[in-house]
Structure formats: structure tokens, C-alpha cells
Amino acid sequence: MPPSPLGTRPTDGSSVRIGALVPLTRPGWAEAGRHLLAGLELAAREVNDAGGIDGAPLELLVRDTAADPQKAAEAVDELAGLGVAAMAGEYHSVVARAAAARADALGLPFLCSSAVLDALTEQPTDWVARLAPAQSHGWRVYADFLLGAGHSRIAVAAEPSAYWASGTRILRDHLAPHGGTVIELDARALTPAALCDELAGTRATALLLLVGFPEPAVSIVRAVRRDRRLDGILIGAPAGQPEFAEWAALLGDAGAAVPFLRYLPENLTPLGVRVEKALGEELAEAPSFVAFEGYDTVTVLADLLRTHGTDRARIAASWSRAAVEGTRGRIRFSRTPGIGVWQWAWPPVQVVDRDPAAPDRLRIRHTG
Template sequence: MIRPSRRNTPPSPSGAVRLGALVPLTRPGWVEAGRHLLAGLDLAVREVNDAGGIDGRPLELVIRDTAADPERAAAAVTELAGLGVPAVVGEYHSVAARAAAARADALGVPFLCSSAVLDALTDEPTRWVARPAPAQSHGWRIYADFLLGHLGAGRHRIAVATQPSVYWAAGTRILRDHLASRGGTVVELDATALAPGALCDALVEEGASALLLLTGHPEPAVPIVRAVRGDRRLAEVLIGAPAGQPEFTEWAALLGRDGAGVPFLRYLPERLGPLGERVGRDLRERLGRAPSFVAFEGWDSVAVLAELLRTHGTDRAAVTEAWPRVSVEGTRGPIRFSRVPGTGVWQWAWAPVQVVDRDPADPGRLRILHTG
């Protein structure tokens, strides 16, 4: 059994309830997503403390940068467990979140995974892990349905530019299975082996009607988009990014109008309620720009854990046992957890799902294309 080391453990601030937080803040992690996630986590902690904390005790984030690295994420959970935190929250990247979830399960530490969507977050069912983000299969099937309706009859040959990763492999499998049952075809193109120009040639040869970017950002996603946009043979090919790369301002800054008209998934309702509107304004002030859905996921995650800590105390087992009983008004709707087949964790079923793109006439504006 893995046991957390307690050597060189700094003392906790007097009276504070310390909450572990996993966030990708350096490359190769998606840094902008990490900043949005941290903004949501931090804002929620401040609001909890303004309202009296956890039974009069301040809540404090103990932040660890995962850099999207599974080993760093697992090591961070071990360290945080040694610090005595009652729970760990956060993470954006599925590969890092999967490693964190496995370590949390082994150590008996509650882990509320804020943003990672990989269905199989753990190899076996666990009582220690919960998630407010929708499972990948749920969101990506909605995305596949959008593609079928958007492309029209007879244009369902979909190419995916992909890289080696459990997350991208799972996404490819979800798309292939869902589209095949509806007459669609998925063709895999290795974005690691093919230069952007060669990938364009492959798209022409395959007769693809759409190219989905199942790749890292900005490399190789940005060069691929530039190459496809600049190839006259591919003028009618739809570029899509179900993982949400175009959500963030870095995408628009690097690609400009070339990055518009690229549908992606985000997990927000069509209209935010009063709580979501108020939190959104505060997040915008903190970030200096419109908050992404990832920032709302961070806020919601802390709201859930704060409620659990207030009502069930800081004992780890008590927090975990309360997953199925918690009910919290989140920024995107009421959050409750249940067991969903295929996930192995306590799951909010479901956060709202949208397919969105950047308006070609105004790349700074997002358009809702489809909801599910």
C-alpha cells in the first residue's frame, strides 16, 4: 500500500482547513486552462471565507502544479495526503487526473476532479473520486450528433488528426462507434508522423468532409489549422476540435480568422442563472477576459467540497461517504452525484453541454451551434 510521506511537512496555519489543489500551470500543460481553473477555485475559496469559512475556520488552497504530467500529479497527491488535507480538488488534463485518481484511491483521499472528462478515470470503481465534469462519451456523442446534422447526408467521412494518448484514443473510439452506427466513417491520421502538408494530402486522398483535431495545443493543432485553411483543395472541409482548444484566447491570438468556424465542446448552459451571472462577472474581473467553462468548473468544485466539509467535517471517510447525499447549487445548475455505468466514480449526470464556435465575422464572439 502506498503511504504518504510526512517528512519535512510544514505546519498548517492555525485553524485553517487546507484543501489540496491540482492545476496545470506550466508547459506542457495547457497553461491558460490552468489559470482559468485556478481563478475559479480561488474565487470560491474567498467566498467561502467571506461567509465564515468552514465552521469558523478559514479554507486555504494548497496548490500544486501538475504541468499535465501523470507522475507529478500522483506525487502531488501523495504530498498533499501527507500534509493532512481532507480532500484534493482540480486538474484539467485527463492523463494527469487519471494518475491523481489512482493515487487518491490508493491513499484513501477524497478527490473531486474538476475538469477532466476521460470516462475511465480509474481502472476499478472507487468511492474516493467524484467529478462534476461530464464523461467524455456523453459530450463527444453530442458532438458527433452535431456533425451528422451539420455535414448533411452522404458527407460523413470524418478524419481525426490524433496523437498517442489514452484520452485521444478514447475520443477516437467514441466517435468511431457512435458515427458508425449512423452511417459515418472515421479515418485516423497520425499527427505525430505526418507534417501539416502531408496531412492535407491525406485528407484529399481520403475524401474527408471534416477534420477533427485530437491533438495538443498550440502544437501541432495551430500549424495543422493554418495548413488546411491555406489549401484550396480543402476549402469545404470542416475543422473541428471537440476537446475545446478554441475556447481560450491563445487560440484566437495565434490563428485570428483562421481559427474561427471551428466547433468545439464547452460545458455551460445556454443562459446562466443569477448565481452563474454573478460568479461570471467576478471571474471576468479576475481574469481580465470572459471566463471559460473551466473557471466555472473550478468554482463549482470548491462549492461542493465546502458544503461537504461544513456538514460532514474534515474526516476523509466521512467526506467520501457523503458524495451521494450532497446537493449544491452550482453556477451551471444543481449538482448531485450518482453512479454512472462506465465511469467508476461518483458523477454529476450531467453538466450542460454545448457545441460552440468562434464567429467568422467576429472571432472574439462565440456562437452556440448545438446543445445537448
């Protein structure tokens, strides 16, 4: 590793800084960003209420990525120059990949909160670690749910993206040995009505939304729900679009029974129960799993800073020694085959949906 430009601990009474990347404006998924930031900030406040990092306050320097990889890379450069000890956050996979590449090049520790793309970095690196499960793990759990529910002929409405292409490949590879088939529909080229026409001829029993939110996801759901030819077809959204309140607000009853992935256990840890209450008060709604990911990110980094100081190289060398009680279990990092970053393997994974009898309530459909 290159030498760190930072000393081991601040000695002048200054703060210990962590850079935080969050999508807060469109085209970023701003609602996810708001939950992520709430978790990051709650954990930082609690660290400071408990005395900070060896008496120095912990300061979050937040930058809005707006789902723009170039903007994220520039933010990493800026924050590195401002002397942050580490980077945290980000929700969008393609954005996190750009941030991870820049952090790796600069020798800046980066704990990624929410992005799941397997290839978060092109080459193995010691500078980057991740809390969210890799896409190949979570989406295989989702494929197992589909198979268990009797769905083996799956259509995907997909937009062009490395993330969506990776998800399609994972589903196809996992379903094929079980006789499953994945049929791709181009959501960029087809209107929602034309997509329904195509879907009706596929004999698929499930349609997965590998598209942006709110559009075209909302329009596709409405079109499918109205089309009598498609009665009984399962609509799924493995990337988690229905997790947030905006989904229910826009779709109402039509947004129920759309299974998605979330990364929560059936029962939170005692810390998680307390944090859930605090986040609910902060957000004025039930916190999503993304808010817990944000909280756990700062909790892990604060533990490493207390134990190993603010030297960047020492932080990056300590991922393997982390053992931190988080909101969803004990967090440890390891090297996982096919994953180039230090990985928590694995956070809990659930497939859930909104209950048709009460769309504001989530029900667990499968665990993995």
C-alpha cells in the first residue's frame, strides 16, 4: 500500500472526517439516499454522544452523487484532499464502482454501504470493503424463491445497464440447471402497452422489473395490472423498488404482491431494535434496510478508527480484524471467491412484498 498522508490520530482538537456519498437528487434514487443518509447521520451522532473518536468529534462530509459515476469520482478526489480518513456510503452500483476505483487509486479506505454489483472493482483491492451482499448471492436467493413458487419461465423487462445485465445473467445461470428460462424484453424500446403485447406471447408466469423507478417501473406495473391477458402473472422487482413509501404512494393496491429483496433478518439485534425506533422518528416512516446499512457503515468505521487510528493504510489493513455488532448481526469481513473487495458474507437476505390486504405492511415470502 502507498504511504498514508494522514497521521494516526488528530492531535490538534480537530474532527475525524469521513466522506459520505449519497444519491440525494434525481436521477439518483433520492428516497433511498434519504434513508441511507439518515442511518449514516444517526450513527455519527451516537458516536459523538459517546465521546467521539478518542475525544475528537466524528464529522461526516456528505456529497450528493445524483447517480452520476463521474460526479462520485470527483467527490472522492475532493474529499481525499479535505483529509477524510475513509469513505462511506453510496446506493447505486455503477456509481459505487466509480467511487471504489477512485478510492483504490488514491489509497483511501471505502466502506460501501448498499451497492451490490459483484465487480465493484476491476481487480482485488485492500482499500474497499462492502456491507451489502454481492448481487450474485442475493439474486440467487431470489431465483430460488421463484422456483419454489413454481415459476420457471421468467420474463425480464430490462433497461441497458451493467447492473441489470449482471442481474439477468445471474438469474439465467441459476435457473437454467432447474429447467428455467429467462426471456428478455427491452424496456427502453417498448412502451408499457407494447411490452404487455410481447409478454402475452411469451407464456412467462413472472415478469421482473429491471428498470428505473419511478419510471418506467410504475407505468409498466399499471399496464400489466390492467391487461386481462396477464391475469395471474407475478410481477417481481429484485432490486427493491417497492421497499420505499413512494412505491405504495404511486401505485396503491397495484403495487402490492411485488416481491423484492431486502437485507434484514427476521429479528433485529437489540441494537437494531433501538436503531429502528430512532430511525423511524427521524424519517417519520418505517426505516428501510438501506437506513440500517447506513447506520452499520458508520458503526464499523468508528470501531476501526478507535482501534487503529486515522491512518488510511492502517484502516485498510484492518478489514479482516473487524468484528462489530451491527443492527442486523455481527459484522466480519472476508475474502469471497469472485469478489475483489473485503465482503461481509453474508448479511441476512429476505424476499418480501407488500401485503395485498394492507399494502403498508411487508410480509416475508422467502429467506436465504
